[in-house]
Amino acid sequence: MTNTSEQLLDIEKIRKDFPILHREINGKPLVYFDNAATSQTPKQVIDCIVDYYETKNANIHRGVHSLSQIATDAYEAAREKVRAHFNAEHSHEIILTSGTTHSINLVANGYASILKPEDEILVSAMEHHSNIVPWQILCQKTGATLKVIPMSHKGELEMETYKGLINENTKLVFVNHVSNALGTINPIKEIIEIAHDVGAKVLIDGAQSAPHIKADVQALDVDYYTVSAHKICGPTGVGMLYGKEDLLNMLPPYQGGGEMIAEVTFEKTTYAGLPHKFEAGTPNISGGIAFGAALDYMNSIGFDAIAAYEMELLKYATSELQKIEGVTIYGTSPEHKTAVLSFNIENLHPYDIGTLLDKMGIAVRTGHHCAQPIMEFYKIPGTVRASFAFYNTKEEIDAFITALKKAKSMLL
Ligand SMILES: *Cc1c(COP(=O)(O)O)cnc(C)c1O
Numbered sequence: 001m002t003n004t005s006e007q008l009l010d011i012e013k014i015r016k017d018f019p020i021l022h023r024e025i026n027g028k029p030l031v032y033f034d035n036a037a038t039s040q041t042p043k044q045v046i047d048c049i050v051d052y053y054e055t056k057n058a059n060i061h062r063g064v065h066s067l068s069q070i071a072t073d074a075y076e077a078a079r080e081k082v083r084a085h086f087n088a089e090h091s092h093e094i095i096l097t098s099g100t101t102h103s104i105n106l107v108a109n110g111y112a113s114i115l116k117p118e119d120e121i122l123v124s125a126m127e128h129h130s131n132i133v134p135w136q137i138l139c140q141k142t143g144a145t146l147k148v149i150p151m152s153h154k155g156e157l158e159m160e161t162y163k164g165l166i167n168e169n170t171k172l173v174f175v176n177h178v179s180n181a182l183g184t185i186n187p188i189k190e191i192i193e194i195a196h197d198v199g200a201k202v203l204i205d206g207a208q209s210a211p212h213i214k215a216d217v218q219a220l221d222v223d224y225y226t227v228s229a230h231k232i233c234g235p236t237g238v239g240m241l242y243g244k245e246d247l248l249n250m251l252p253p254y255q256g257g258g259e260m261i262a263e264v265t266f267e268k269t270t271y272a273g274l275p276h277k278f279e280a281g282t283p284n285i286s287g288g289i290a291f292g293a294a295l296d297y298m299n300s301i302g303f304d305a306i307a308a309y310e311m312e313l314l315k316y317a318t319s320e321l322q323k324i325e326g327v328t329i330y331g332t333s334p335e336h337k338t339a340v341l342s343f344n345i346e347n348l349h350p351y352d353i354g355t356l357l358d359k360m361g362i363a364v365r366t367g368h369h370c371a372q373p374i375m376e377f378y379k380i381p382g383t384v385r386a387s388f389a390f391y392n393t394k395e396e397i398d399a400f401i402t403a404l405k406k407a408k409s410m411l412l
Helices: 003-008 011-016 043-056 066-086 100-111 133-142 159-165 188-197 245-250 285-301 303-322 350-359 372-378 394-411
Strands: 094-097 120-124 145-149 170-176 201-205 224-228 239-243 261-264 269-271 327-330 340-345 365-367 383-387
Touching (some): 043 066, 043 285, 100 133, 100 170, 100 239, 239 245, 285 303
Parallel strands (some): 120 170, 170 201
Antiparallel strands (some): 094 239, 224 239, 327 340, 340 383
């Protein structure tokens, strides 16, 4: 890589933090380019989970004993780290969930008792299934209408059409900050402003942006924002729902159970305040604490340096990939997206390419990436998706390009 990128990150030191990057797959060094599906986990986060079970394990928020208090303090400290990272005003606006899917379903379920049949909700054409299906279920329950903000061939949202679709019946707008299938960074600030002009609330699915962009929920004035820890160097099974305090207070509870109540009798139950109202049952305690550790880790590297380094990787990979004959890259230019390359090679099925790359130690995703409407839009069965993280290298991209050429010659 150029001198500048070496200065951006101490990549050798960073790679030492990730034990898995040093293993082999099918007898070849692992090249992990499936970061948009899940990121790898640094030693600091793994150690945090081990430390929890070795020194802190107890149920939280209920024990009178010291260990329970130690676990509770660690869990609440993690919530505070999440709050600070996304710059929420209050830590009780951070609901710790099992991930983005849970977060979205929590909100969708809440609106089932609020929406009316004349209401409309807008989703973008480039959503992950988890930001489509819950809203379809919501519309079935309430009779509200689901409308779609279309995208262009370049893989960008059609903002003029959006402005035409939105009206005073629009109650909710759902858009991902970054598309998982294409990497497109959507103009969410503008989308939010336009929605607020008609009084609609906006949920931004931040699952794919969080690993690359530090979102400030207050500056964005976003109503709900969702994240999965496992895409941002944290463990699976934990994530967040940010919601503005008044909106979260307005929503009914999602699940009933322990922890979320103030008082229970068989006649009537009153609910706990935020955030506990939405955190029924024993949560993923070690996961929540490790989510905080993952944010610490990412921040110690720095999001500006991460973004700049990943942009260099993306530009390099894009130009190398374009040199291969028959390649079509889907989506916008590197400047307008995160480090995702979604592509096909003429006359080859993405699955066959992915299978051969795997034999050469290279992990990419193939298929529809849980975003079938995008594939339908391009009239393709799927794509090969290579997605990069800050711990990937130019050498790995070289290995990927070499393997891709080899796969092409074997298949054609
Ligand atoms: C991964 C992803 C989801 C789903 O996240 P889970 O962690 O599986 O709940 C939703 N939206 C986008 C854009 C994603 O990338």
